[in-house]
Amino acid sequence: MKNVQHRQPKRASAEQLSEHRYLELMRGVSALFAAAEIDEGAQKAAVIEDIKRTMSEFGLTVEDLR
Numbered sequence: 001m002k003n004v005q006h007r008q009p010k011r012a013s014a015e016q017l018s019e020h021r022y023l024e025l026m027r028g029v030s031a032l033f034a035a036a037e038i039d040e041g042a043q044k045a046a047v048i049e050d051i052k053r054t055m056s057e058f059g060l061t062v063e064d065l066r
Helices: 021-058
Strands: none
Touching: none
């Protein structure tokens, strides 16, 4: 069996991170946070719509929930 060496990829140190790469990473992070907020808002809207539909179906009011 051949002796195979596994090389670990070089990790960039803080000094090696260019400004361009840093800005690119920050744009990616910002996009992920924005997508998460949109998804959360859409989920809340769907849940609220479901609650309203159920309340209407059963003739419930906010007072019934107290």
